[in-house]
Amino acid sequence: MSARSNRLQNALDEGRILILGSQIVVGLLYRGVFEPGYQRLPRHSQDLMIGALTLVLAAFVLLMAPAAYHRIVDRGEGRPDLEVFVKAVMKPTLALFALSMGLTIYIAAEKIAGGAVAAICGTAGTVLALALWYGVGSRHASRKSNTMNDNEDGETLNDKIKHVLTEARMVLPGAQALLGFQFVTMLLDEFDRLPESSKQIHLLSLLATALSTVLLMTPAAHHRMVEQGANTEAFHQLAGRFVILAMVPLALGIAGDFFVVVRKVSNSVPLAATSAAALLVICYGFWFGFTLYQRSTLSRNEMLRNE
Numbered sequence: 001m002s003a004r005s006n007r008l009q010n011a012l013d014e015g016r017i018l019i020l021g022s023q024i025v026v027g028l029l030y031r032g033v034f035e036p037g038y039q040r041l042p043r044h045s046q047d048l049m050i051g052a053l054t055l056v057l058a059a060f061v062l063l064m065a066p067a068a069y070h071r072i073v074d075r076g077e078g079r080p081d082l083e084v085f086v087k088a089v090m091k092p093t094l095a096l097f098a099l100s101m102g103l104t105i106y107i108a109a110e111k112i113a114g115g116a117v118a119a120i121c122g123t124a125g126t127v128l129a130l131a132l133w134y135g136v137g138s139r140h141a142s143r144k145s146n147t148m149n150d151n152e153d154g155e156t157l158n159d160k161i162k163h164v165l166t167e168a169r170m171v172l173p174g175a176q177a178l179l180g181f182q183f184v185t186m187l188l189d190e191f192d193r194l195p196e197s198s199k200q201i202h203l204l205s206l207l208a209t210a211l212s213t214v215l216l217m218t219p220a221a222h223h224r225m226v227e228q229g230a231n232t233e234a235f236h237q238l239a240g241r242f243v244i245l246a247m248v249p250l251a252l253g254i255a256g257d258f259f260v261v262v263r264k265v266s267n268s269v270p271l272a273a274t275s276a277a278a279l280l281v282i283c284y285g286f287w288f289g290f291t292l293y294q295r296s297t298l299s300r301n302e303m304l305r306n307e
Contacts, residue, residue: 008082010231016169017219018094021176024176025056025097028179028180036187045107048107059092069082070082091225099126101126101210102122105125108186125207133222161223171212175250176213179209182202205253205260212249223235255279258279
């Protein structure tokens with residue numbers, strides 16, 4: 001595969017990552033309006049939900065455009081103008097999605113923790129997303145000219161870039177499904193009858209999952225906005241770190257809501273805490289403990305073979 005074909009494929013893959021991140025938000029905001037809890041929200045929160053839906057729909061429409069552009073304008077050919085179009089679409093899309101996520105977090109936090117905490121959480125969510133999707137890239141931009149390498153003569157780096165983008169797509173659906181469950185649950189009648197501590201744990205779990213989602217979308221944004229779609233070893237390393245980092249808060253979000261569910265079913269805090277802790281240990285143990293052990297084992301075996 002040529003360097004241009006690789007760049008075009010990566011551009012389309014990046015669009016898929018961002019669509020994965022936005023589609024669950026579209027679904028949960030659509031559904032949220034029809035949940036019983038929507039009518040119990042303050043009027044301004046109801047309006048903010050419509051605002052968040054409008055923003056993410058605008059982002060969703062923009063993210064779909066490259067597929068139509070490639071088919072209609074380029075007639076499916078691998079022309080360089082598609083890369084330019086993808087970047088032009090991604091710039092406003094990231095800002096729209098960050099604002100929508102911030103509003104969604106505000107609505108969730110206000111219901112549980114009040115307006116002051118909600119304002120802090122919503123603002124922090126938006127600022128963090130914008131910083132990671134735009135700001136982090138700016139810090140690396142000065143190095144780009146020294147590290148850019150389209151890898152014309154080999155496929156090793158191209159394959160590594162494809163793999164790390166695929167890994168982000170593998171983890172992201174789990175994060176987005178959990179985020180959708182967490183938000184819609186707050187609008188159900190049963191949620192209002194939960195103990196206050198369970199509501200607070202649910203909010204913390206939602207924030208952890210939102211953070212994981214932001215981290216998983218960062219490699220696509222960085223590759224297109226900073227690296228200009230070029231494959232560099234620096235990007236490969238950066239993207240890999242973000243995928244791993246995203247799995248840390250994701251496990252916390254999973255375990256936190258497992259605590260809420262087990263406590264509701266069993267009405268036992270010790271059982272719920274034990275179950276959630278066991279699930280967290282399993283996640284971290286399997287994702288990080290086992291894999292680090294395997295890496296050390298393989299490293300030792302390679303060293304023995306080289307001696």
